[in-house]
Amino acid sequence: NAGVMQNPRHLVRRRGQEARLRCSPMKGHSHVYWYRQLPEEGLKFMVYLQKENIIDESGMPKERFSAEFPKEGPSILRIQQVVRGDSAAYFCASSPFPGQTNYGYTFGSGTRLTVV
Amino acid sequence: QKEVEQNSGPLSVPEGAIASLNCTYSDRGSQSFFWYRQYSGKSPELIMSIYSNGDKEDGRFTAQLNKASQYVSLLIRDSQPSDSATYLCAVNDYGGSQGNLIFGKGTKLSVKP
Numbered sequence: 751n752a753g754v755m756q757n758p759r760h761l762v763r764r765r766g767q768e769a770r771l772r773c774s775p776m777k778g779h780s781h782v783y784w785y786r787q788l789p790e791e792g793l794k795f796m797v798y799l800q801k802e803n804i805i806d807e808s809g810m811p812k813e814r815f816s817a818e819f820p821k822e823g824p825s826i827l828r829i830q831q832v833v834r835g836d837s838a839a840y841f842c843a844s845s846p847f848p849g850q851t852n853y854g855y856t857f858g859s860g861t862r863l864t865v866v
Numbered sequence: 867q868k869e870v871e872q873n874s875g876p877l878s879v880p881e882g883a884i885a886s887l888n889c890t891y892s893d894r895g896s897q898s899f900f901w902y903r904q905y906s907g908k909s910p911e912l913i914m915s916i917y918s919n920g921d922k923e924d925g926r927f928t929a930q931l932n933k934a935s936q937y938v939s940l941l942i943r944d945s946q947p948s949d950s951a952t953y954l955c956a957v958n959d960y961g962g963s964q965g966n967l968i969f970g971k972g973t974k975l976s977v978k979p
Contacts, residue, residue: 785969790971791971792870792954792969792970792971792972793910793954793956793967793969794969795959795966795967795968798966806966808966809966841909841910853898853915854898854900854912854915854956854967855912855967856912857909857910857911858909859908859909860908860909862907
């Protein structure tokens with residue numbers, strides 16, 4: 751039973767390019783959570799999605815960032831016109847039901863984005 | 867602003883000693899508390915959860931919770947060099963999104979052979 755899968759593991763983008771990060775939840779899970787970890791910082795919540803719905807995007811920067819979780823396929827975190835400050839590790843987690851914060855998360859291996 | 871505070875460390879202990887990691891949180895309504903271990907360049911790994919006041923033991927790890935003091939701790943007995951990592955404290959965002967865990971910045975632990 752595969753865990754949460756993220757790809758790519760490492761992504762290098764030049765300033766101004768777009769970055770697409772993918773997260774495939776565990777089988778049977780329909781809730782996905784994205785977190786960002788800046789260098790020497792703790793994890794910060796970005797967005798919580800259910801299939802075809804954004805439940806909470808209170809942690810997402812207002813500009814350039816978007817997320818989706820289509821009916822079929824992985825969840826995508828999209829960063830347009832990347833800047834050096836976007837360089838970070840991006841982690842996602844999944845759960846079969848809401849309220850997973852009561853039980854903790856299992857994170858995927860993450861995508862490490864480097865903007866040059 | 868809901869916050870979780872941890873000493874950044876590094877905390878250095880000799881092999882075989884007890885490592886004590888501490889965490890305070892600001893949201894009195896928080897109900898679920900977690901400790902994650904994160905090795906350099908890896909993803910955080912959930913190692914302990916605690917929901918009630920008191921102690922919870924799992925192998926060499928003991929989590930302690932005091933809701934009145936808004937304080938959570940993690941004790942690692944018989945510390946091993948393989949325990950060297952950054953330990954992240956997290957609490958649920960009570961009243962906020964069901965998807966939100968609030969993390970501290972982590973305490974870096976170094977266990978010296």
